[in-house]
Amino acid sequence: MQNNECIYICEQFTEYHENSLLPELKAKVDAHLTVCSPCQAIYQELAQVIQKLHSLPTINTNPEFNDQLLSKLRDLQAESTWSRIYKSSYMRVASYAVAAGFIVAVGLNVWIDPISPINQGRVSSFAGTQKPNAINEETLASQTDSVVGNSSDSLELSPGTISSGSSTLQLVNDTQ
Amino acid sequence: MDAVTPKTDEQLIAEFQAGDEQGFVELVNRYKDRLVNFVYRFLNDMTDAEDLVQETFLKVYQKKHAYREIAKFSTWIYTIAGNLARSELRKRKRRKTYTMSSLSYDDNEFTPVDHGKDTEGIVFNSYAGEEIMKAINQLPEPFKTITILRDIQELSYEDISTILDIPMGTVKSRVNRARLKLQETLSYLRE
Ligand SMILES: [Zn+2]
Numbered sequence: 001m002q003n004n005e006c007i008y009i010c011e012q013f014t015e016y017h018e019n020s021l022l023p024e025l026k027a028k029v030d031a032h033l034t035v036c037s038p039c040q041a042i043y044q045e046l047a048q049v050i051q052k053l054h055s056l057p058t059i060n061t062n063p064e065f066n067d068q069l070l071s072k073l074r075d076l077q078a079e080s081t082w083s084r085i086y087k088s089s090y091m092r093v094a095s096y097a098v099a100a101g102f103i104v105a106v107g108l109n110v111w112i113d114p115i116s117p118i119n120q121g122r123v124s125s126f127a128g129t130q131k132p133n134a135i136n137e138e139t140l141a142s143q144t145d146s147v148v149g150n151s152s153d154s155l156e157l158s159p160g161t162i163s164s165g166s167s168t169l170q171l172v173n174d175t176q
Numbered sequence: 177m178d179a180v181t182p183k184t185d186e187q188l189i190a191e192f193q194a195g196d197e198q199g200f201v202e203l204v205n206r207y208k209d210r211l212v213n214f215v216y217r218f219l220n221d222m223t224d225a226e227d228l229v230q231e232t233f234l235k236v237y238q239k240k241h242a243y244r245e246i247a248k249f250s251t252w253i254y255t256i257a258g259n260l261a262r263s264e265l266r267k268r269k270r271r272k273t274y275t276m277s278s279l280s281y282d283d284n285e286f287t288p289v290d291h292g293k294d295t296e297g298i299v300f301n302s303y304a305g306e307e308i309m310k311a312i313n314q315l316p317e318p319f320k321t322i323t324i325l326r327d328i329q330e331l332s333y334e335d336i337s338t339i340l341d342i343p344m345g346t347v348k349s350r351v352n353r354a355r356l357k358l359q360e361t362l363s364y365l366r367e
Pocket of ligand 1: 006007036040
C-alpha cells in the first residue's frame with residue numbers, strides 16, 4: 001500500500017466489490033484505481049480470492065449422520081431418565097419408603113418364620129438370620145427395576161417415539 | 177407439507193416447541209450440511225465436525241424452549257455451533273500444550289494429538305481449494321470466523337452481526353480486512 005489514500009481505498013474494496021458503496025465513494029474508488037496500479041493489483045487479487053472462496057467445494061454429511069444423531073438422542077433420553085430418578089426427591093423418598101417397608105416386612109417374616117419366605121408358621125426362631133439379607137437384595141433389585149420401568153413411561157419422548165423418529169429421519173434422508 | 181410454500185425455520189421450531197418432532201427432523205435435514213461446512217473449516221476433521229454438529233442438534237433438542245422468535249433460527253443455531261467449535265479449538269490447544277509438556281518430561285507419556293486424520297475423505301476439486309483453506313487456517317481470529325461466515329457460508333452482514341454480537345459496521349470492516357489478509361497470505365504462500 002502506498003499512502004493513506006491507498007489505505008482508505010483498500011478499506012472500501014469489499015463494498016466496492018459488492019456494489020454497495022454510495023455513488024460518490026464508488027466514483028472515488030474508480031478514479032483511484034485508474035491511476036494507482038498497486039491498488040489495482042490488490043483489488044484484482046482480492047476479487048479472485050472472493051471468487052475462490054465462493055467456489056470451495058461443499059461438504060456433505062455422511063449417510064449415517066441421522067442414525068448417529070438418533071442414537072445420541074436415545075443415550076440422552078436414557079441419561080435423563082436416570083438423572084430424573086435420582087434427582088427427583090419424591091422418587092427417592094418413595095423408593096426409600098418402599099425399601100424400608102420391605103426390610104421391615106421381610107425382617108418380621110423371618111422373625112416369625114425364618115425358614116419360609118412367606119409368613120406361614122408361628123414358630124419363632126432366630127436361626128437363619130442370614131437369609132433375609134439375600135431376599136432383601138433381590139427384592140430391592142426388583143423394586144429398583146419397577147421404579148425405572150414406571151419412570152420411563154413419564155418421559156416426554158418414549159423409546160417408541162424415538163424409534164418412529166428413526167424411521168422418519170431415514171425417510172426424509174432418502175427423499176433428499 | 178405444502179411443496180409450494182415450504183415452512184420457515186421459525187415455523188418448524190415453533191412446531192417442535194409445541195411437541196411435534198417432525199419439526200426437529202426437518203430442521204436437522206435443512207441444516208446438517210450447512211453446519212458441517214461451517215464447522216469443518218474450523219476443525220479440519222470431518223469426524224470431529226460431524227460430532228460437533230450432532231452435539232449442536234442435541235443442544236437444540238434439549239434447549240428448544242430457550243429459542244425465542246425475536247431472533248432468526250439460523251443465527252441461533254449458528255451461534256450454538258460456533259460456540260461449540262471455538263470451545264473445541266480451545267480444548268485442542270490445551271491438549272496440544274499438555275502433550276508437548278508431557279513430551280519434555282517423559283517421552284513415554286507422549287500421545288500425538290490426532291489432527292485431521294479423516295480429512296483424506298474430503299477431496300478438494302483443485303489445488304486452489306487446498307491453498308485457500310491453508311490460508312484461511314492461518315488467519316488469526318476474529319478474521320477466520322468472519323471469513324467462514326461471510327465468504328464460505330455466505331451469510332448476510334446482519335446475520336453475522338447477530339451471531340458474533342458485534343455492530344454491522346465492525347462486521348463489514350472485519351470482512352474487508354480478513355479478505356486483504358487472505359490475499360496477502362495467498363501471495364506469500366505462492367512465493
Ligand atoms: Zn492506491
